[in-house]
Amino acid sequence: MQSTTTGKPDDIFKTAELGHGITLHYLPETKWKALSIDVFCKIPAMADKLAALSLVPRLAARGTEALPTVQDISRFLEDMYGAVMSADARKVGPIQVIRFGIDIPSPSHLGQDTSGSYSSLVSRAFSFVWDLATRPKLRDGAYPQEVFEVERDEHRRAIIGLINNRPYYATIRLLHEISQGDPRGLPAWGTLADLETVNSRDTWNTWKQVLSQCPISIYVIGDCAEEVVRFLSNYELWFPYDRSEQLMDISKEVDPPPVPEGVLRAVDFLPGEQTVQCMAFGTGIREGTPELPAMLFCDGILGGFPHSKLFTVVREQHGLAYFSDTSSNTWRGLIIATSGISDADREEVERLVVGQVEAMKKGDISDKEMESTRMGLVRRLMTEGDSQTALVMRSLSREILGGIATPQALADAILTVTKEDVVKVASQMELKAVYTLRAKEDAIG
Numbered sequence: 001m002q003s004t005t006t007g008k009p010d011d012i013f014k015t016a017e018l019g020h021g022i023t024l025h026y027l028p029e030t031k032w033k034a035l036s037i038d039v040f041c042k043i044p045a046m047a048d049k050l051a052a053l054s055l056v057p058r059l060a061a062r063g064t065e066a067l068p069t070v071q072d073i074s075r076f077l078e079d080m081y082g083a084v085m086s087a088d089a090r091k092v093g094p095i096q097v098i099r100f101g102i103d104i105p106s107p108s109h110l111g112q113d114t115s116g117s118y119s120s121l122v123s124r125a126f127s128f129v130w131d132l133a134t135r136p137k138l139r140d141g142a143y144p145q146e147v148f149e150v151e152r153d154e155h156r157r158a159i160i161g162l163i164n165n166r167p168y169y170a171t172i173r174l175l176h177e178i179s180q181g182d183p184r185g186l187p188a189w190g191t192l193a194d195l196e197t198v199n200s201r202d203t204w205n206t207w208k209q210v211l212s213q214c215p216i217s218i219y220v221i222g223d224c225a226e227e228v229v230r231f232l233s234n235y236e237l238w239f240p241y242d243r244s245e246q247l248m249d250i251s252k253e254v255d256p257p258p259v260p261e262g263v264l265r266a267v268d269f270l271p272g273e274q275t276v277q278c279m280a281f282g283t284g285i286r287e288g289t290p291e292l293p294a295m296l297f298c299d300g301i302l303g304g305f306p307h308s309k310l311f312t313v314v315r316e317q318h319g320l321a322y323f324s325d326t327s328s329n330t331w332r333g334l335i336i337a338t339s340g341i342s343d344a345d346r347e348e349v350e351r352l353v354v355g356q357v358e359a360m361k362k363g364d365i366s367d368k369e370m371e372s373t374r375m376g377l378v379r380r381l382m383t384e385g386d387s388q389t390a391l392v393m394r395s396l397s398r399e400i401l402g403g404i405a406t407p408q409a410l411a412d413a414i415l416t417v418t419k420e421d422v423v424k425v426a427s428q429m430e431l432k433a434v435y436t437l438r439a440k441e442d443a444i445g
Contacts, residue, residue, distance in 0.1 A: 011395065011398075011405045011406075012027055012391070012395075012405065012406050013025040013026060013027050013219070013221075013395055014026055014027070016229065016232075018218070018232060018237060019237060019243065020243050020245070020247070021214075021215045021216060021243065021247045022215075022216045022217075022218070022237065023215075023216070023217050023218070024218045024220070024228075024229065024232060025217060025218065025219045025220070025392075025395060026219070026220040026221070026225040026226070026228065026229055027220070027221045027222075027225060027391070028222075028223070028224070028225040028226055029221065029222060029223065029225075030106070030108065030223045032106065032221075032222045032223065032388055033105065033106055033109050034084075034103040034104060034105055034106060034222055034388070035103070035104050035105075035106055035122070035125075035220070035221075035222035035223060035224055035225065035227075035228075036101065036102075036103050036219070036220070036221050036222050036388045036389075036392070037101060037102050037103075037104075037125060037126055037129055037218070037219070037220050037228060038099055038100070038101040038129075038218070038219045038220075038392060039099065039100045039101070039129055039130065039132075039133050039216065039217075039218050040097050040098070040099050040216065040217045040218070040219065040396055041097065041098040041099075041133065041210070041211065041214045041215075041216050042092075042095050042096075042097055042214055042215045042216070042217065042248075042250050042399075042400065043095065043096045043097070043098065043210055043214045043248065043250075044094070044095060044096075044248055044249075044250055044253045045091070045094055045095065045096050045183045045184045045186060045253070046096075046183065047183035047186060047190065047194075048194070049190075049206055049210075050096060050183070050186055050187075050188065050189065050190030050191075050194065051189060051190035051191065051194035051195040051197075051198055052194075052198040052202065052203045052206050052207075053089065053096060053098060053206065053207065053210065054089040054096075054155065054188055054189040054190060054195075055148075055151060055152060055155055055195075055198065055203055056089070056098055056203070056207050057087035057088050057089055057098060057099065057100065058087070058151040058154065058155055059136055059143050059147065059148065059151055059203070060087050060100060060132040060133065060136050061073070061085065061087050061132070062136075062137065062147050062151065063136065063137030063147070064128070064131040064132060064135050064136055064137055065131065065135040065136075065137060065138075066131060066135070067128075067131075068137045069137075073085065076128065080102075080104055080121060080124065080125060081104065081105045081110060081121070082105065083102055083103060083104045083105070083125060084102065084103045085101070085102050085128075085132070086099070086100075086101045086102070086103075087099060087100045087101065087132060089188045089189065090188050091187065091188045092393075092396060092397055092400045092401070093184075093254065093256075093287075093331035093397070093400055093401045094184035094253045094254065094256070094331065095250050095253060095400050096188055097188075097396070098133075100129050100132040100133045101129060102125050102128060102129050104121060104122070104125045106222060106223035106224065107223060107224055108223060118224065118227065119227055119230075119231070122224065122227040122228055122231055123231045123235075126228055126231060126232070126235070127235075130237065130238075133211070134211060134238060134239055134240060135238075135240075136204075138204065141201065141204070142199075142200040142201035142203075142204050143200040143201075143203060143204055144200070145200055148199075148200035148203070152195065152198070155189070155195065156192065156195055159189050159192060159195070160192070163270060166270070166272065166274065166276045166340070166437055167276055167323075167338050167340065169276075169437065170276040170277075170278045170338065170435060170437040171278055171327070171336060171338060172187050173266070173268065173278075173435055173437065174266075174278040174280055174336065174433060174435035175280075175329070175332070177264060177266040177433060177435055178259065178260065178264060178280055178332075178334075178432065178433045179257055180257065180260065180264075182257040184253060184256070184257065185257070208239075208240035208241050209241065211239055211240060211241065212239060212240075212241035212242065212243055212244050213243075213244045213246070213247055213248045214247070214248050215247060215248065215250060217396060217399060218232075219392045219395070219396070221388045221391065221392060222388065250400065254331075254400065254401060254402075256286075256331055256332045256333070259282045259332075259432045259433075260432060260433065263431050263432060263433065263434060264432065264433040264434070265433070265434050265435075265436075266433070266434075266435045266436075267435075267436045267437075267438060268435075268436075268437050268438070269437075269438050269439075269440050270437060270438075270439070270440065271439070271440050272439045272440070273439055274322060274340050274341070274342075274439055275340070275341050275342065275343040275346065275436060275437065275438045275439045276338065276339070276340055276341075276436070276437040277338070277339050277341060277346055277349060277350065277434065277435075277436050277437075278336055278337070278338050278433075278434070278435045278436075278437075279336065279337045279338075279350065279353055279354075279431060279433070279434050280334045280335075280336050280431075280432050280433040280434075280435075281334065281335045281336075281337070281357060281429040281430060281431055281432065282333060282334060282428075282429070282430050282432045283295055283298075283333050283334065283335060283425060283428050283429055284333055284428050285330075285333050285425065285428070286330055286331060286332070286333045286401070287330045287331065287397070287398075287401040287402050287403030288401065288402030288403050291421070291424070291425060292330065292403065292404070292413075293404075293410065293413040293414050293416075293417050293421075294417050294421040294422055294424065294425045295328065295330075295333075295335070295425050296328060296377060296410075296414070297373060297374070297377065297414065297417045297421070297422050297425075298335065298360065298422050298425040298426055298429070299326050299327070299328045299335050300373040300376060300377050301360065301365060301369050301370070301373050301422060302326050302335065302337065302356060302357065302360065303324060303325040303326030303337055304325065304326055304327075304373070304376065304377075305372065305373065305376045307368075307369065307372045307373070307376075308325070308326070308369075308373070309356040309359070309360070309369075310324040310325060310326065310337060310339070310353060310356060311324060311325065313352060313355075313356055314339060314349060314352050314353065314356075318348075318352060320339075320341060320342075320345045320348060320349050320352065321339045321340060321341050321345075321349060322340035322341065323338075323339065323340045324337070324338070324339040324340075324349075324353075325337075325338060326338070330401070330403070331401055334432070335429065337353050339353070343438055343439050346436060346438075350434065354431060357426060357429050357431075360422070360423065360426035360429075361423065361426045361427045361429070363419070363423050365419055365422060365423070370419055370422070374414060374415065374417070377411070377414045378411045378414055378415065381407040381408070381410055381411040381414070382407065382408075382411065384407040385406070385407040385408060390407070391406070391407070394406065394407065
C-alpha cells in the first residue's frame with residue numbers, strides 16, 4: 001500500500017492507494033455507533049451487461065466460499081456482535097456501481113480497545129466483504145442454478161414492483177426517453193428483457209472479467225477506521241482474474257448525451273387513478289460548475305419544499321395536483337418537476353408549471369421564498385452530514401462526477417447565493433421533455 005495522503009484539500013476523507021485502480025478512503029470519527037466498510041466497483045454502463053451485473057449483489061448475499069449458505073452468513077454476522085451486511089447495484093450519474101458492505105459496532109459500544117479482539121473483528125469484517133465481491137459460492141464455475149433462478153425471479157418482481165411507486169417510475173422513464181437510446185440513460189438493472197436472457201455461468205464470467213478491469217473505491221468511516229488501514233497494509237486483495245493493466249476509463253462517460261432539440265414528449269398507460277406528469281428543464285449546470293449551489297436553490301424555490309411555488313400554486317391555489325414537487329439531476333443538468341394529477345388536467349398543469357418557471361425568470365421571487373429555501377437547503381445538508389451513508393455517497397459522487405466534497409462546503413456555498421444568482425439560473429431553464437404516465441381509468445385520448 002502506498003503512503004496515505006489527505007486527498008483533495010476540501011475532502012474530509014483521507015486516501016491511500018491499495019493497488020492498480022484501487023483507492024481506500026477513510027474517515028476516523030467517534031460520533032457514530034458503527035464502523036462502516038463499503039466496497040464500490042465502478043463500471044461504465046454497458047447495455048448488454050447491466051442486467052447481469054445487477055444480479056451480482058443478490059447472488060453474493062446467498063453465500064461465499066467460506067460461508068456457503070444464508071444461514072452460515074447469518075450466524076457469522078451474529079458472532080460479529082450483530083453486524084449488518086448489505087449489497088446492491090445502483091447508478092451514480094452514468095456509472096453502474098456494485099456495492100458490498102458491512103457495519104460492525106464501534107469499540108466504544110463493545111467495551112473493547114483496539115489492541116486485541118477489535119482488530120480481529122475488523123479483519124474478519126473486511127475479509128468477509130471482500131469475499132462477497134470476489135469469492136461467491138459457485139458450483140462447477142457458475143452460480144448454483146437453483147440460487148440463480150430464485151434471485152433472478154426476486155429481482156424481476158422487485159423491478160416490476162417499482163411501478164407501484166409511480167413518481168419514481170415516471171422519473172426513470174423520463175430519463176430513459178430523454179437519453180434517446182444512450183445506455184447511460186438506462187437504470188441500474190438494465191431492462192427486464194435482458195434480465196430474461198442472462199444465465200448463471202455467463203453472469204459469473206461477466207462479473208469476474210469486470211472485477212479485473214473496473215476502478216474500485218473502498219470507503220471506511222467511523223471509530224477505529226485506522227484499524228482497517230493497518231489491516232490492509234498487509235492484506236493481499238485477491239481477484240478471480242489478475243487485474244488488467246488497462247482499466248475501464250469511467251471519466252470519458254461523464255459528459256452526458258445531448259438533450260433533445262425542441263420538447264420531447266412520451267406517454268405510457270398504466271392502471272390506476274392518478275396520472276403522473278414529469279417535466280424536465282435543462283439548465284446547462286452540472287456537478288463541478290460554479291453555479292451548482294444556485295441551481296439547487298432554484299430547484300428548492302420551484303418545488304423542493306412545502307413553501308415552494310409548485311406546491312402553493314399548482315396544489316393549493318388551483319387544487320390541480322395531489323402532489324407537485326421537483327428534483328435535480330446534477331449529472332444531466334436537469335430540474336425535473338413531477339406532479340400527481342387527474343388525467344384531464346395534464347395541459348393545465350403543464351401550463352402552470354411552465355408559468356412558475358417564467359415567473360422566476362422575471363424575478364418573481366420573494367424575500368421569504370429566498371430565506372425559507374436557504375434554511376431548508378442548509379437544514380437538509382446538515383442532516384446529511386450526520387449520516388455515514390450520505391457522506392460516503394457524496395464523496396463517491398464527487399469521485400465520479402466532480403463537485404463539492406462535503407455537505408458543510410455546499411451549505412456554506414448556499415449561504416452566499418443571491419436572488420440574482422437564482423434568476424440567472426432560471427433564465428437558462430428550458431423545457432426539454434414531458435413524460436406522462438397516464439392512468440388507464442381516466443385516460444380519454
